[in-house]
Amino acid sequence: NAGVTQTPKFQVLKTGQSMTLQCAQDMNHEYMSWYRQDPGMGLRLIHYSVGAGITDQGEVPNGYNVSRSTTEDFPLRLLSAAPSQTSVYFCASGVGSYNEQFFGPGTRLTVL
Amino acid sequence: GENVEQHPSTLSVQEGDSAVIKCTYSDSASNYFPWYKQELGKRPQLIIDIRSNVGEKKDQRIAVTLNKTAKHFSLHITETQPEDSAVYFCADLTGNQFYFGTGTSLTVIP
Numbered sequence: 001n002a003g004v005t006q007t008p009k010f011q012v013l014k015t016g017q018s019m020t021l022q023c024a025q026d027m028n029h030e031y032m033s034w035y036r037q038d039p040g041m042g043l044r045l046i047h048y049s050v051g052a053g054i055t056d057q058g059e060v061p062n063g064y065n066v067s068r069s070t071t072e073d074f075p076l077r078l079l080s081a082a083p084s085q086t087s088v089y090f091c092a093s094g095v096g097s098y099n100e101q102f103f104g105p106g107t108r109l110t111v112l
Numbered sequence: 113g114e115n116v117e118q119h120p121s122t123l124s125v126q127e128g129d130s131a132v133i134k135c136t137y138s139d140s141a142s143n144y145f146p147w148y149k150q151e152l153g154k155r156p157q158l159i160i161d162i163r164s165n166v167g168e169k170k171d172q173r174i175a176v177t178l179n180k181t182a183k184h185f186s187l188h189i190t191e192t193q194p195e196d197s198a199v200y201f202c203a204d205l206t207g208n209q210f211y212f213g214t215g216t217s218l219t220v221i222p
């Protein structure tokens with residue numbers, strides 16, 4: 001099993017550009033989530049999904065969209081990148097929310 | 113919304129000593145409390161978790177205690193080793209959302 005994979009590992013964007021961060025898992029996990037990690041602020045939940053076709057907002061959803069068309073994939077879209085979105089982004093998955101979450105390796109995003 | 117506070121933000125201990133990290137939460141509906149370890153440049157990894165119907169859980173040198181009345185939970189690491197040096201995050205689950213503390217940077221001095 002590859003576990004949770006994320007692409008790209010690094011990305012530099014200009015303000016106003018859009019992009020999609022990819023996340024995939026091969027463990028048949030129902031629960032998937034996206035976090036951003038900023039220095040001194042821990043991990044903050046952006047969006048999450050409890051199964052294919054179901055998504056919901058987390059703590060900091062503004063400026064991000066998600067979709068969950070399959071169990072395996074949970075892409076995160078930045079609609080119009082802003083410098084405030086410079087961060088490290090982690091995707092995670094678990095059998096359910098009430099279980100261990102497995103994190104991907106992260107994507108380091110810089111918005112200029 | 114839910115708020116998880118974590119203390120201390122930094123902790124230095126001598127090898128072999130114990131380390132304790134404390135977290136408080138605000139929502140009485142929180143029902144699952146995991147702890148994650150994150151080494152520099154790596155992804156967070158679960159080290160121990162506890163559910164709301166349990167007061168204490170131990171796994172070798174690591175233990176977690178939960179006081180639901182006071183709304184706080186703590187991570188205890190005994191006989192610390194240099195490889196325990198990392199950032200530790202507490203979290204709680206409220207509904208289907210995880211809320212994380214701001215992290216504790218633990219340094220174990222050989």
